[in-house]
């Protein structure tokens with residue numbers, strides 16, 4: 001499902017952030033990508049999702065070459081970056097409706113999909129509250145809902161539990177396990193904490 005061949009990223013001609021990476025993540029896997037700050041996790045996610053070009057090597061997602069089939073690849077993946085921007089003045093529901101419209105989902109389906117996702121991430125009671133009043137945990141859950149709008153088969157999450165309290169972490173883990181076990185979504189998740197990755201990947 002996610003395959004890399006000798007993936008390498010060199011910044012500024014001389015700094016090797018990622019060296020010769022060969023990954024093979026199977027369909028339906030939860031793949032934990034562990035490393036300390038600065039190890040190259042974000043760089044790797046950016047290359048895997050086509051946000052930046054590798055210096056060498058290639059990425060194949062769901063059988064598609066990320067460099068040459070970027071538009072098609074986008075339909076198959078959802079990405080939650082480490083620092084996700086939110087439109088603070090929108091409510092959670094408006095935010096998801098807005099992104100559904102960007103994905104070209106029909107008006108009727110947009111409302112249905114938004115309600116379904118709000119329920120999945122346990123935000124239905126906060127759906128009509130503006131995002132600037134959301135806690136970090138609520139924002140992360142909303143971010144995960146946003147990555148799922150177009151029903152991707154693979155999602156990439158960059159340190160999604162960073163800065164969350166234990167309950168907030170558990171809430172995210174529960175959502176990810178549900179997505180993986182019930183919906184068969186392949187998940188690529190980064191963290192710098194071994195116990196976070198262990199809990200999610202060995203569940």
Ligand SMILES: Nc1ncnc2c1ncn2[C@@H]1O[C@H](COP(=O)(O)OP(=O)(O)OP(=O)(O)O)[C@@H](O)[C@H]1O
Pocket residue numbers: 011012015017035036037038039040041042043044082192
């Ligand atoms: N655009 C860039 N230009 C130059 N160097 C960069 C750039 N982006 C990242 N780096 C460097 O590449 C290395 C890997 O960074 P990256 O952000 O991928 O690590 P990370 O594992 O995600 O770290 P963190 O856990 O702190 O987010 C770091 O030394 C970083 O300073």
